[in-house]
Structures are given as structure tokens and as C-alpha cells.
Amino acid sequence: MKKNLFITLEGIEGAGKSTVIDFIENFITSSGYDVVKTREPGGTAIGEQIREILLNKNNDKLTDDTELLLIFAARAQHLSEIILPNLTSNKIVLCDRFIDASYAYQGAGRGIEQSKINLLENWVMPDIKPDLTFLLDLDPKIAFERTNKRSDADRFESEDIHFFEKIRQYYLERAENEPERFRVINSELSLEDVQEQIKNILKDMV
Numbered sequence: 425m426k427k428n429l430f431i432t433l434e435g436i437e438g439a440g441k442s443t444v445i446d447f448i449e450n451f452i453t454s455s456g457y458d459v460v461k462t463r464e465p466g467g468t469a470i471g472e473q474i475r476e477i478l479l480n481k482n483n484d485k486l487t488d489d490t491e492l493l494l495i496f497a498a499r500a501q502h503l504s505e506i507i508l509p510n511l512t513s514n515k516i517v518l519c520d521r522f523i524d525a526s527y528a529y530q531g532a533g534r535g536i537e538q539s540k541i542n543l544l545e546n547w548v549m550p551d552i553k554p555d556l557t558f559l560l561d562l563d564p565k566i567a568f569e570r571t572n573k574r575s576d577a578d579r580f581e582s583e584d585i586h587f588f589e590k591i592r593q594y595y596l597e598r599a600e601n602e603p604e605r606f607r608v609i610n611s612e613l614s615l616e617d618v619q620e621q622i623k624n625i626l627k628d629m630v
């Protein structure tokens with residue numbers, strides 16, 4: 425595994441990213457690598473403040489364009505403060521969501537033209553792309569069953585199942601178009617089986 429690998433996790437809400445990210449971190453650390461775990465939107469003090477605006481479900485006046493611009497503002501800060509310096513110091517960066525989420529949520533989900541997202545991608549992150557992306561894939565119905573227990577759904581989590589069906593479909597198409605970067609994980613299986621799939625992929629890389 426190269427020392428400055430950039431790994432991202434993607435998937436619809438409730439796919440299990442938060443649950444497996446610690447497993448991935450532990451696996452890589454115990455294989456002798458330095459790992460920095462981070463997330464989007466967020467990952468920096470400024471980015472976390474932007475995250476609060478984005479997730480606050482009282483912000484029902486937030487327009488789709490404002491949402492997209494805030495996400496890229498947080499990403500610019502995150503790249504400059506955390507992602508790029510750590511990759512430069514030969515650390516593995518493990519990030520819960522990144523650029524693919526913008527195309528999936530703001531593009532496929534909200535209906536913003538890809539060209540606008542492309543413009544921001546070329547501006548904010550012209551020279552960087554994840555080396556490896558785990559797409560945790562599952563039927564939104566199952567994800568909803570897993571997360572319905574949440575009484576405190578945020579601005580994204582409050583969207584209906586059709587929103588997440590569009591996002592899932594888009595993620596799968598994106599993964600099919602970039603098979604060298606994406607690894608699609610069947611997240612409908614038990615946590616142990618999900619971890620096993622991930623371990624088998626990482627094992628071949630270390």
C-alpha cells in the first residue's frame with residue numbers, strides 16, 4: 425500500500441460508513457501505517473461550522489446552489505488544512521464522504537447540473553482524486569429501517585426514499601464507470617460480513 429493513500433467512503437444515509445470507518449482505521453494502523461481519519465462536510469473547525477448550517481433542519485430556506493457552494497467552501501478548507509498536508513507527509517487519509525457525494529447528493533439528488541459541480545471541482549481540487557473509494561451499497565428501504573429509530577433526523581436525513589433511490593442509482597453508475605477506483609461493498613449483509621469484504625480488499629493492498 426502506498427503510504428499516502430487517499431481512501432474515501434461513500435453511500436446513502438445509513439449505509440454503515442460511520443460503523444466501518446473505525447474498522448478500516450484499525451486494520452490499516454495495525455498493518456503499520458499512519459492514518460488520519462476525517463469527514464465531509466467538516467473535518468476542520470471552519471468546516472464543522474459549515475456542516476452545522478448544512479445539517480440544521482431549521483434552515484429550510486437554504487437553496488440548492490447555496491448548499492453546493494457551502495459544501496465546496498468546507499472542502500477547500502479541508503483540503504488545505506488536513507487532506508493535502510497529511511498526504512504530503514506520507515499519511516493515509518481516510519475520509520467519510522468526499523467529491524462523489526457532491527455529484528450524488530447535489531447532482532442526482534437535488535438536480536443541480538453536473539457542469540456546475542465540475543466547475544467547482546476543477547477550481548477547488550484540480551490535482552486530487554481519491555485512490556480508493558468504498559461504496560457501501562444497500563437498498564434505501566433497508567437503510568431507512570436501520571435509521572428510522574433516529575428521532576433527530578437532520579436536513580438530509582429528512583428527505584424521502586425517492587431522494588435516496590436516485591442517489592444510490594447514481595453512485596452505482598459512477599462506480600461502474602470508474603472500476604479501478606471504486607470497490608462496491610454489499611452493505612445489506614451483517615456487519616461481520618461487511619467487514620470481511622473490506623478486509624479482503626485491504627489485505628491484498630498492504
Ligand code: Z5A
Pocket residue numbers: 435436437438439440441442443444464465495520521522523524525526527529530570571580581611612613614615616618
Ligand atoms: N453531503 C452532501 O450532500 N454532499 C457532499 O458533498 C457531502 C455530504 C460530502 C452528512 O453526511 C450529510 O452530508 C449527508 C450527505 C451530505 N447526509 N445524508 N444522508 P454524513 O455521512 O455525516 O451523514 P449520514 O450519511 O447521514 O451518515 P450516517 O447516518 O451516520 O450513516 P452511516 O454512517 O452510513 O451509517 P451508520 O451510522 O454507520 O449506520 C446506521 C445504522 O445502521 C446504525 O444503527 C448501525 O449500527 C446500523 N448498521 C450499520 N451497519 C450495519 C449492518 N451491516 N447490519 C445491520 N446494521 C448496521
